[in-house]
Amino acid sequence: MQIARREYGLDSQMLKGLLEGCILSIIWEKEVYGYELSEKLHEAGLTMVKEGSIYPLLLRMQKNELIVGTMKPSATGPDRKYYRLTAKGERALQLFDESWAQLYMAIAYLRRNRDEHQANDSIE
Template identity: 40%
Template structure:
């Protein structure tokens, strides 16, 4: 992944993970796998686990410990009301940025 992509992803990854959790609760590795299935193949598991700690500390998710077939219980993350509000704000911001960046792109191509 190029440096520009990495930098842009840093600013949006929290919103992306919240969107995945809005679809369905998941544990860390499962989130990483779902991201990879959607084309985010270069995201390291450690990046996701650090982000999950941050969104848990910000009270954007509820966490349930679920027994695992092997090893310690898994922490399953689900979006709560605060996280849903944060995700809505993310989408508003994303739509604003996407619209204005596309306008810039279109104007640049025309000149």
């Protein structure tokens, strides 16, 4: 199925709509810097997210006042920009969670219907 998803661009299309919410969820846990954020996305199974694609999104999220970035010294190299949620970002995360729950339930319902239909077809 991976070839078909790539062929139709489904992975990237679905991810575009969800990535901001995923990033807000990670930053909600604690302040993180860009590379650390990328690692956490990969740990969550979002291995298709490239580190370079995160930074433009972080900039947009800062512009929209969902997050704030603060430069802090690093023990192992140059200063790092750590991101944290704003009150507006916390509200956006809450709305994301609510929307995701509704979407998840709708998809689960549709999948159950499809599975039942396929089961009925195999009986006939």
